[in-house]
Amino acid sequence: MKNVVVLVEQGDNRLMDVSLEMLQKATKLAAVLGGNVSAILIGNQCKDLAEELILYGASKVFLIEDSRLQLYQSGPYIRITADIISDISPEIVLIGGTSIGMDIAPRVAAMLRTGLTSHCVDLYIEKIEGKDQLVHIVPGWKGNMMIKIICPERRPQMATVRPGVMEKGKPDYSRRGEIVSISPEIRDDFKAKTLEMVCEGEERSLDDADIVVSGGYGLYSAGGFELVEGLADAINGEVAGTRPAFDQGWIPESRMIGQSGKTVKPKLFVSIGASGAMHYTTGFSKSKVVVGIDKNPKASIFNVSDLGVVGDLEKIVPCLIEELKK
Amino acid sequence: MSLNIIVCIKQVPDPEHFDKISIDPGTGSIQREGIPSITNPLDRNAIEEALRKKEEFGGTVTVLTMGPPQAKKSIEDALAMGADVGAILCDGAFAGADTLSTACVLSGGIRSLGDFDLILCGSETVDGATGHVAAQLAEFLNIPHVTFARRINVINEETAIVERSIENGYLRVEVKLPAVISVLKSINKYRLPTVMGIMEAAGKEIVELGHSACELVGITGDEIGLKGSPTRVLEVFESPQRRNVEMIGGKPEEIARRLVRRLYELEAL
Numbered sequence: 365m366k367n368v369v370v371l372v373e374q375g376d377n378r379l380m381d382v383s384l385e386m387l388q389k390a391t392k393l394a395a396v397l398g399g400n401v402s403a404i405l406i407g408n409q410c411k412d413l414a415e416e417l418i419l420y421g422a423s424k425v426f427l428i429e430d431s432r433l434q435l436y437q438s439g440p441y442i443r444i445t446a447d448i449i450s451d452i453s454p455e456i457v458l459i460g461g462t463s464i465g466m467d468i469a470p471r472v473a474a475m476l477r478t479g480l481t482s483h484c485v486d487l488y489i490e491k492i493e494g495k496d497q498l499v500h501i502v503p504g505w506k507g508n509m510m511i512k513i514i515c516p517e518r519r520p521q522m523a524t525v526r527p528g529v530m531e532k533g534k535p536d537y538s539r540r541g542e543i544v545s546i547s548p549e550i551r552d553d554f555k556a557k558t559l560e561m562v563c564e565g566e567e568r569s570l571d572d573a574d575i576v577v578s579g580g581y582g583l584y585s586a587g588g589f590e591l592v593e594g595l596a597d598a599i600n601g602e603v604a605g606t607r608p609a610f611d612q613g614w615i616p617e618s619r620m621i622g623q624s625g626k627t628v629k630p631k632l633f634v635s636i637g638a639s640g641a642m643h644y645t646t647g648f649s650k651s652k653v654v655v656g657i658d659k660n661p662k663a664s665i666f667n668v669s670d671l672g673v674v675g676d677l678e679k680i681v682p683c684l685i686e687e688l689k690k
Numbered sequence: 691m692s693l694n695i696i697v698c699i700k701q702v703p704d705p706e707h708f709d710k711i712s713i714d715p716g717t718g719s720i721q722r723e724g725i726p727s728i729t730n731p732l733d734r735n736a737i738e739e740a741l742r743k744k745e746e747f748g749g750t751v752t753v754l755t756m757g758p759p760q761a762k763k764s765i766e767d768a769l770a771m772g773a774d775v776g777a778i779l780c781d782g783a784f785a786g787a788d789t790l791s792t793a794c795v796l797s798g799g800i801r802s803l804g805d806f807d808l809i810l811c812g813s814e815t816v817d818g819a820t821g822h823v824a825a826q827l828a829e830f831l832n833i834p835h836v837t838f839a840r841r842i843n844v845i846n847e848e849t850a851i852v853e854r855s856i857e858n859g860y861l862r863v864e865v866k867l868p869a870v871i872s873v874l875k876s877i878n879k880y881r882l883p884t885v886m887g888i889m890e891a892a893g894k895e896i897v898e899l900g901h902s903a904c905e906l907v908g909i910t911g912d913e914i915g916l917k918g919s920p921t922r923v924l925e926v927f928e929s930p931q932r933r934n935v936e937m938i939g940g941k942p943e944e945i946a947r948r949l950v951r952r953l954y955e956l957e958a959l
Contacts, residue, residue, distance in 0.1 A: 466838075473790065479790065480820075482820040509927065512923070563858050672938065687946035688950060
């Protein structure tokens with residue numbers, strides 16, 4: 365059977381969105397291959413989450429619970445993942461393109477001596493020279509290009525998936541599946557031992573925002589970032605920005621949009637004072653409606669906007685805030 | 691105590707010029723003529739971190755790259771920043787490598803150069819941007835790795851404490867040395883080569899390593915270059931993000947009124 369495995373990530377006793385996004389994609393890939401979806405869940409006391417994974421499409425959940433695995437421990441997490449994959453020889457392995465997923469996936473791929481792609485934004489099966497191949501679509505050259513990659517001979521085909529890009533499925537309460545509890549044999553695995561996790565308080569998350577207002581360097585001459593904050597306030601949106609906005613210290617790194625930052629897909633994305641470099645626009649290209657506001661009529665932001673406004677930001681944005689308050 | 695540190699670096703096309711790249715309609719391959727090469731910016735942070743650790747504890751800093759002959763420029767640059775020894779893995783047999791075979795060849799280079807306490811890399815390059823190599827290199831060297839380091843505190847020759855970034859904070863990780871650690875931009879501000887540094891660099895050694903160096907440490911021909919690379923690029927195409935824009939003009943008040951009305955019509959508000 366040609367199965368698909370998803371390595372699931374959890375924290376604070378909830379599944380991360382990217383895990384559910386991958387499960388939905390895995391379900392579709394497995395249907396094409398005529399196989400099933402298995403999930404691997406590692407942590408401490410997370411059986412409830414294993415059951416939730418079944419509702420989202422996993423036929424089988426490999427559940428590894430141990431108090432020593434409460435925090436991410438690279439040694440055991442990686443070895444356990446590689447062992448399960450070796451045992452069940454799936455066709456495809458998907459891992460979240462999160463900071464932890466990006467720590468696990470390359471080393472597992474190297475252990476298995478197989479191919480891995482990074483930050484996939486789409487995945488599909490195509491028959492190439494008579495063989496089912498997973499086509500990985502990854503952004504390249506800072507998002508200026510898209511690249512199709514395959515792993516023609518070796519198996520499994522491994523990919524990390526960019527969070528926030530693929531669709532999340534809905535739980536199906538009629539689904540049944542199997543939970544396989546594995547007690548890990550934890551050997552001398554703690555050569556890199558996580559001692560503690562320190563949270564640095566991310567107030568609200570960009571991920572689920574319906575409205576995102578994002579600012580770029582063009583605000584520098586327009587008197588600063590307050591315009592973005594004011595507009596976000598008026599429409600109950602979240603504040604974000606470009607890399608130059610981050611470099612200016614206007615936003616924290618967690619609010620930087622683009623290739624090396626966040627991907628968002630809100631109902632409304634408003635970009636103010638950003639010229640629209642590809643590595644920025646790739647971070648919001650799946651938004652429902654995009655509004656571009658910039659003083660330069662030739663700015664490439666207007667190529668990726670549904671509604672465009674050219675003019676002085678310090679005149680237009682306050683009027684917009686005024687109008688929205690009505 | 692003293693630390694022998696090796697930094698793996700890569701010469702990459704300058705991302706400031708990525709808008710100049712295009713696809714050759716005939717061959718379907720990337721046209722990157724006229725794009726200058728630079729040392730991958732995060733690799734400079736890795737070099738800087740190595741130099742600071744050497745300044746603190748004594749020891750040596752070696753820089754290693756795999757690439758075509760012109761990649762030597764990046765090694766010279768690192769030597770001018772203050773690294774002691776440079777090495778380049780340069781061989782036609784290495785061409786076409788994906789991250790797996792790159793990591794394998796780098797591990798061969800490191801083994802043939804000697805024993806190191808710390809192996810540093812940038813977290814990712816601006817071109818491939820996979821972020822794979824550090825963890826894969828550690829696998830080939832059979833030592834632990836820590837990625838996305840924003841702070842490295844070396845305790846003694848056996849142990850370092852690393853602050854490793856995660857989405858909402860960081861993990862404090864105790865790692866046994868030798869280890870591979872990949873660094874983020876926020877770890878330091880890297881120095882630029884001084885005139886003095888450039889003059890001194892001219893007298894420093896650059897070791898040239900080919901596939902035979904890898905074979906000597908047990909890497910086979912099947913593991914290097916295209917043959918050792920499981921992945922293949924099928925096609926490159928331009929990013930399909932384009933939308934049909936509706937421009938809204940007029941006086942600011944008028945623009946605001948019309949824009950808000952359109953947003954309601956589009957059910958975006």
